Amino acid sequence: MLIGSIAGPDFESAKRQVARAHTLCDGMELRRDLMDMSESEFSALQALVQIPLIGAELRTIHDFEKTPEDLDAVLEKLMDQPAPIYKIACMANSTLDALRMLLFVREKRGEGIPLAGMCMGPFGAITRILAPVVGSALTFAAIEQETAPGQLSAEELTGRYRFHSLSPKTRLFGLIGHPVSQSPSHETHNAFFQREGIDAVYVKMDVRPEELSAFLPLAKEMGFEGLSVTIPHKEQVVNFVNGSSERAKAINAVNTLHLTSEGVWGENTDAPAALDAVGAVMGKTVLLLGSGGAARAIAYEAVQRGADLLIWNRTYARAEQLAQAVGGRAVKELPKRYDILINATPEGMPISESQLTAGALVMDINLSSTPLLRAAEAIGCRAIDGSAMFKRQALGQFSVWGALPTPLTPYEL
Known part of the structure; x- marks a missing residue:
């Protein structure tokens, strides 16, 4: 039962909120303590309510x-x-x-x-x-303003999360990371479930690194079937899986967890997603910036597909360690020419504009346009943001979780 919280503060605002709650909620609460109106106005407001007052x-x-x-x-x-x-x-x-x-x-x-x-x-x-x-x-929802810390709006609950369609039979999926506020996955994944008629919901959960070992048993008990994994957990979570794919083992980083009665299975869909977004890399020089979990996946896949991989990181030792693990080459200085540059760091402009190679393909795994991509476009580079990779890795996750009713292309997500 969804209860709309009516806060006013004035009569006209409260009247508008009551009208909105009638279309979204199963009941209402009138927060008299937050309202600035006369008793006669409050009585008139009560008379407008046509669903249960809680x-x-x-x-x-x-x-x-x-x-x-x-x-x-x-x-x-x-x-x-x-x-x-x-x-x-x-x-x-x-x-x-x-x-x-x-x-x-x-x-x-x-x-x-x-x-x-x-x-x-x-x-x-x-x-x-x-x-x-x-x-x-029951649970409470804001109509125009929250009346309790962290209260979600009725529009978001009923729209994005399809609150009135959820039940104990609904399949559960989610994202774990720290932080998770930057991810749009709750928007894209729930829209996908709604469009495909899948009784499932996807939520974002901020889990601190030290909480992972306690979190996973609770998530499994709760009934979560699949989890997306983002920073900073992609490498640490490897320690908590019961098994993983050969790709995930080789990369030693996981971005996808499948929770079953037999345990927790780890997979990495970042790797093929990034390289599929870039296109053919055989025989091409690929310069990779970064050495974190996503960078590890990209580095592994680039070498597997025949790229001449160069890895640069602000901490050279980390670049060297990753290069040795996947068969690439660590560089202290950026090369003057390369065919493809992939930014797998969280920085929007990790190198200077003068270090960009005109005509190269430049990909940034960050989801929005970055200074790096804008500078690349300005000198004639082909620029690709992280949305291309994001959609591909998400489809890979849906496949691992058994949540794809029919095969789809990334452009259908």
């Missing part, structure tokens, strides 16, 4: 600092008095807190307890999105 019947506990370790004790305290719905709202200080809350709600709803559990703050967003998946009695 409020007094809830028995609620808030913790604005943390998510308690013992949620059973919190619920026991709530249930010392009978109520139609018990609501626990806590601040999530990690994605682990949010997963614990989701699993707790699913367990208690399975016992027949009318519980609504949610976490506040950015880490808690998944508890609001996945409320129908765990059977939470």
Whole structure:
């Protein structure tokens, strides 16, 4: 049940929010404490509501600092008095807190307890999105402004995440990294599921490096089938898989996890995605900037496809280490000429404009246009941003997860 939170503050604003909530939500709460209007105006506002008003019947506990370790004790305290719905709202200080809350709600709803559990703050967003998946009695959404930390809008929940279509049968996928705010994957992947009629949802989860070992068992228990992996986890997560493809083993970096009853399988779809986006590299000089997880994948695949690979990194030792691992050559100084340049660093302009080779193909794995690409175009280079790679690696992930109903091209994502 999705509850629209009406905040006003004035009567006209609140009236507009009520009208919007009627089209998006199953019920409303009128936040009188946030409204600046007369009692007669508030009464008139109440009269406009034509769906259930939620409020007094809830028995609620808030913790604005943390998510308690013992949620059973919190619920026991709530249930010392009978109520139609018990609501626990806590601040999530990690994605682990949010997963614990989701699993707790699913367990208690399975016992027949009318519980609504949610976490506040950015880490808690998944508890609001996945409320129908765990059977939470309700969750709250902003209509025009949030009324609790981290509250999502009703438009986003019902549009991007198809809140009213989610259920315990919905397949779960997500992205893990630290941070994850820069990724558009929640937009592209959910749009793909909606267009293809797939009962699935994709969420972004900020997981700190030190939390990986605790996160994966919780994600598996929650029922996640597949995870995309982004910085800084692509190399570290290798330590937590039960098996991986030959490509992932050779690269020693994983960007795709498939969670099954038999364990966690690792794959790397970055490698073919990047080189497919660039095109033929056989016999060509490829200059790779960077030495992180994505760079490792690109380096491996470039050598496998017959490129003359040069690797440059600000820390030469890291470039040398990667070159030795894949069969390329580390360089301290950038060459004057090359056929293809691939920027696999997070920097928008890791080299100077004078170090660009006119007529070369320049690819930046960052998703938006960067100073590097603009400078490359200005001297006649063919410039490719990271979206070409992103779409290809995403299709590779869907294939690994068994989430592709029919073969698609990257341009259909």
